[in-house]
Amino acid sequence: MPSLEQYKIPRDKHTISRKDIDDNALKVLYRLHNAGYRALLVGGGVRDLLLGLKPKDFDITTNATPEEIKALFRNCRLIGRRFRLAHILFGRDVIEVATFRGHHDQKSAQDIQKVKQSQGGMLLRDNVYGSLEEDAERRDFTVNAIYYDIADFSLYDCCNGMQDLKERRLTLIGDPDVRYREDPVRMLRAIRFTAKLDLKISPECAEPIRRLSNLLQDIPAARLFDEVIKLLLSGQGLTTYRLLKEYKLLQVLFPILFKEGEDDTATAMIEQALIDTDKRIAQGKRVTPAYIYAVLLWYPVEQRAHAISCESGMEYHDAFLLAMNEVLSIQVKSIAIPKRFTATIRDIWMLQLRLPRFGGKRAQRVYQHIKFRAAFDFLALRAQIENATELKDLVVWWQEYQQNNPLPVHQYGRQHINKANEKKPDTTKTAPKKRKYRNKKRSSNTDVLDA
Structure with a gap:
């Protein structure tokens, strides 16, 4: 193996400065360094700094073992x-520290205990420690295998990541088939980095994805939920969605989405929702995963509700309830959507049935619903895509209603009560103070006689 010095890039040959690194990350780096360990930034933090972006987090790697790290912090x-892994906690800020990973020897009894693989080759456990060079070879993409050394502020590029960044290319380290089998989520990461960083997937990195996409079925559903959030709510949701379709990954993540074949109306609605979401993220506004999931699964619910109603003669409202439960129960097997989000999804869907019925006091009750705004945005999106006159008229009616009622009744009531309490003088009567009596010492008969 070539000397590590061959991969070294001195401080005057790169653009990373300590002033751009998070203070807490610097504290961890310096404490490890001062304790005699190697301490380097690696991964997305270094990559984003080299691209002139602001990193969301900073990961650190070291030759200290997890137990030695814990003893320091x-x-x-x-x-x-x-x-x-070691997580160093600074309030809500978490700095992740990992020990250099090494190559495992399948013949070594010690390594066999530390490494476990599934029959398909997916790594289930791998805690073999090694050197910086070995750690670089164990990382996924070349652009994520660039190290910043706090000792002399130099970079180490063992896998040609700097050249790939310069050419805007995403390249996998090692044999793509083997690396994807070790961790199928790397296929999703390839899509995410391509969209986020405006890179192009190298041919050797792209070719196996369609063949191996079904390996994602072996990934825990809870982990896939986190990955899909990163994919669709990163600000490049539309580009990511199209790449997922192109590489046959969308069908694995959402098996019920286009079960009966791709629907142009459903596709248009999903893409428009992602365009709107990307705009909100760019403006710094809040977004919720529940809304995107509600859009993605809306047409499967509608199709299933119509099928149940036709097959059983059941009223559409009841068929819709059954369809909601059925679609969500199928979806959570692939992606474990938490209950706090499935509850919101159900509210958005159910309000689509209630919004057209606004006679009497019904409008007021719907308007008071805590998820009214999300449901109204969903209705407006449907009207825009489906181009139905009745939906457009309904949107106009609710827009006028909101103009005449600036705040939902429950919110107005709460604010009104708070303001009234601020202006209202304090008229509560204070209880009268109890008079304190001293216990006077009574004179005894002897004292009187003595006097």
Whole structure:
């Protein structure tokens, strides 16, 4: 193996400055360095700084073992079974520290205990430690295998990541088939980095994705929920969605979405929702995963509700309830959507049935619903895509209603009560103070006689 010095890029040959690195990350780097360990930034933090972007987090790697890291930091907790990691906690800020990973020897009894693979080749446990060079070769993409050394502020580029960044190319380290089988989520990461960083997937990196997409079925559904949030709510949701379709990954994540074949109206609605979401993220506004999931699964619910109603003669409202439960129960097997989001999804869907019925006091009750605004946006999106006159008229009616009622009744009532309490003088009567009596010492008969 070539000397590590061959991969070294001195400080005057790169653009990363300490002033751009998070203060808490610098604290961790310096404490490890001062304790005699190697301490380097690696991964997305280094990559984004080189691209002139602002990193969301900073990951650190070191030759210290997790136990040695924990001994250095009181605010440290060790997590993970598959990969043993140290999380250094600074309030809500978390700095992740990993020990250099090494190549495992299948013939070594010690390594066999530390490494476990499934029959398909997916790594279930891998806690073999090694050198910086070995750690670089164990990382996924070349652009994520660039290291910033706090000792002399130099970079180490063992896998030609700097050249790939310059050419805007995403390249996998090692044999793509083997690396995707080790961790199928790398296929989703390839899509995310391509969209987020405006890169192009190299041919050798792209070719196996369609063949191996079904390996994602072996990934825990809870982990896939986190990955899909990163994919669709990163500000490049539309580009990501189209790439997922192109590489046959969308069908694995959402098996019920186009079960009966791709629907042009459903596709148009999903893409418009992602365009709107990307705009909100660019403006710094809040977004919720529940809304995107509600859009993605809306047409499967509608199709299933119509099928149940026709097959059983059941009223559409009841068929719709059954369809909601059925679609969500199928979806959570692939992506474990938490209950707090499925509850919101149900509210948005159910309000689509209630919004057309606004006679009497019904409009007021719907308007008071805590998810009214999300449901109204959903209705407006449907009207825009479906181009139905009745939906457009309904949107206009509710727009006028909101103009005449600036705040929902429950919100107005709460604000009114708070303001009234601020202006209202304090008229509560204070209880009269109890008079304190001294216990006077009574004179005894002897004292009187003596006097």
